Amino acid sequence: MSESKGKMASLSMPEPPVQRALIEPMFHRPYMEGDFWYGITLEWMHSWKTYVGILSKKGSRPAGRRGEREKSSDGQGASGGSGGPPGGIFTAKLQHSHGLAMVPEDAWNTLFGWYGLADGHHIEKCAVYNYGDKVEIEVNHNPFKVMLSNSLKDPACECHIIRFSKAERVGHIEWKIRETFHVKRSVQTRLWGRLEGEDWQPLFDREKTIGKLLDIDSDFIKPDLALEVSDADSIWRGRPARAENTQMNAVGQFYKFSIFEDLSQSWEKDVHDQIDLIGRNLIQKMHQNFNNFMNRARDNLTERELGIQDSERHLEERENEIAEKMKLLEEREVKLGAQISQHNQNVVAFNKDREVMVAQMEEERQELKKNRDEFETEKKDFQDELKRMSQLHRIQESRVKLDIGGQQFTTALQTLQKEPYCFFARMFSGRHSMETNADGSYFIDRDGTHFRYILNYLRDGEVKEGTMPDNESFYNELLIEAEHYQIRGLVEHLKNLIRQCGKPKRRVSPGESPPERSYSTRVSGRSSGDSPPGRSYSPRMPVRSTGDSPIETPYSPRTSGRSSYSSYSSSTGTSSFGVR
Structure with missing residues (x-):
């Protein structure tokens, strides 16, 4: 055995033929929406299959089922050596691995109870989701843009990007948004959602999944979520624009943990708590930076106001200069009167020349009409030919x-x-x-x-x-x-x-x-x-x-x-x- 026994193994390990008889039929189970599947590296799964007799020791590795692939991404050895059982289970994330076997939840629970997890590895739990035309394991969680609906009219409203599974319950998503915006427990809230380019929809049933309520059929859709907070008199006045005007309250309970956290170990929860603490500290720093930005903006506006006052003084000086120039323009007007008289004489001479030009233009107009008739004939022939070519192109x-x-x-x-x-x-x-x-x-x-x-x-x-x-x-x-x-x-x-x-x-x-x-x-x-x-x-x-x-x-x-x-x-x- 090159690997030691994995930690947290809680069940006594039966003989290899018994393990094979219990686990192998579970691998052929089809995907069902709402089920959970777990990721195990192909090396560890290959070692286990060899140990229980599904694969021969000298046989080549078959192509994996569903999540399994020909090559492994991490290159870690999970074999227990010459003929012995494998060590703790090796896991990998589905979206980061090129060598992964997906097993159903009951098979995972049994293997986990026998072998436990290898040091440094975590439970990788994935949900099965119905994408409309197919039922598959959800590889990526969708990014949701979350905000408070009461502040949507403010251009500088606070927004956050949080990833949720399409199979996640609305109750957990609403609890997470309340925690992000520090909403007190005594305050009532309800959730609205929409896809890009669509109207807001009420998400008042906290027991339903977010993917079905918003009809999400892809891992790359980025929905918007708005949390509406009730007024002190328990009246809903902060719904998003063009949303349904209703005073209905949300039903169901909040869920503090997501559907993927119910099997997390204590050491995993500590990591999540540390991440949450880092996130809250980051948000506080962002608020502080935003306040500093606003102070700098106010100082900048004050400087701009002083600049405007200086511009007004310069404008007054320019008005005085314009008055002096108006006096000069009046003098030039007298001179222009004399020039106009001369211009009228020139107009008489121009009219005579115009009559000659009109006669010439009439001759040219007749010639142009003749050329135009010829052009129209050629144009019609060209359009007929173009129509025939277009029909031939459509056939091809x-x-x-x-x-x-x-x-x-x-x-x-x-x-x-x-x-x-x-x-x-x-x-x-x-x-x-x-x-x-x-x-x-x-x-x-x-x-x-x-x-x-x-x-x-x-x-x-x-x-x-x-x-x-x-x-x-x-x-x-x-x-x-x-x-x-x-x-x-x-x-x-x-x-x-x-x-x-x-x-x-x-x-x-x-x-x-x-x-x-x-x-x-x-x-x-x-x-x-x-x-x-x-x-x-x-x-x-x-x-x-x-x-x-x-x-x-x-x-x-x-x-x-x-x-x-x-x-x-x-x-x-x-x-x-x-x-x-």
Whole structure:
């Protein structure tokens, strides 16, 4: 044993087969909203599974379930040595770890009772939350902007950012805000909340969770919370602007501890108390700094007021100067009268010249009208041509819905035709009659698990680094799909990756020889009607006649356990297309 027995173990440890029989079924439990799961490092979990016989001592570590990953983030050893039980449990935060196994609460309580915690590790408890379209472990707590609703009209109102779980009860959140703003216990309060851009909602039921009341479906939403304090006569007058006018009181009790603190040990609570003390000291210092800022602002305003008084004296002096200049302007007015008389004479001469210019302008206006008529004709022809081009562009950019083995994918027709000689370029070349399902999609009888990688390659024209799992088995599976869809650049890229792994890329059935093909590594820019220079490439796909079985013609070698043929069928089971 390289690790000593963990602290706080409270239960006698049974034999390894008994441990396995009790704990292993719990690992397959699905996520249920409201449950709690706990984080354990993969090293410790691997040591325990080896100890109880779930994994062989020489076997490779399987991919983890849910929170488990292939690599560990902390590199700490949790193994107990040669064949013995592991030491205290190693834990890690879900949002900071790349090697973590999540276990349900009853499994955690049992393991914790047997092994306890390793020194320096803490209980990492996570809530299961329903995000609307899926139920998952909550990785991050949302930041809430909290304030007093009675002071919202003040631009300099005090605000704080506090993180809460979406599964947290309103009773604890309201208690925490009351403590932040030092609200006395005898004073009644109620809580309001809103999402960005929405109206305030009453959060008067302290037993409900904040995520359900505000309909939060993401870890990155930053809601606002306003605590309303009642007046001395118990009348609610400080509700936020545009909030519902109601005198209803909040119901339910306050909760001093959050849903994650009920299992905390005494040493953990001491840490939280120290953090709270540091926070209160920080707030006091912030108040002191704010008061100093206000004093400096008042001094600055006094200086500005003195500056304004000096400006008023300068303004009076300028008014006297303006009066003297007005006298000079009157003298200049007399002189301007004489100049005006001369100007009137010039106007008479100008009128004569204007008549000549008007005649010339009329001639030019006729010429301009003629040119304008010609321009309007050309403009109409151009708009007609632009309209035809716009219609052609919309046809080219039309969306296509594909049903790949039951999974729906929607993309642009132009994306599917980027690879000129691929499966989809021939499918949508217009030379084949195709039928769609009832929902307008084209059904392709292939595994849809890897199709998103095929589609991303057609969109980007390349495989971006870090977008695919680094796994040879995955490369072989994706290669089969790429060969089926005849994506030459992706096939060549995957073959290079498999060669780098130093293992055979895939198996070939007895009596079957591998095909010899030459592929490029980028999506070609040639149209689907061209043929690649210097060689002949004639893939064949199945043809199905109405009411008959499909006539299948192989276009590539079969691989063990997978079909190398595709069929396209509608809801009526009628014919699809074939490309030769």
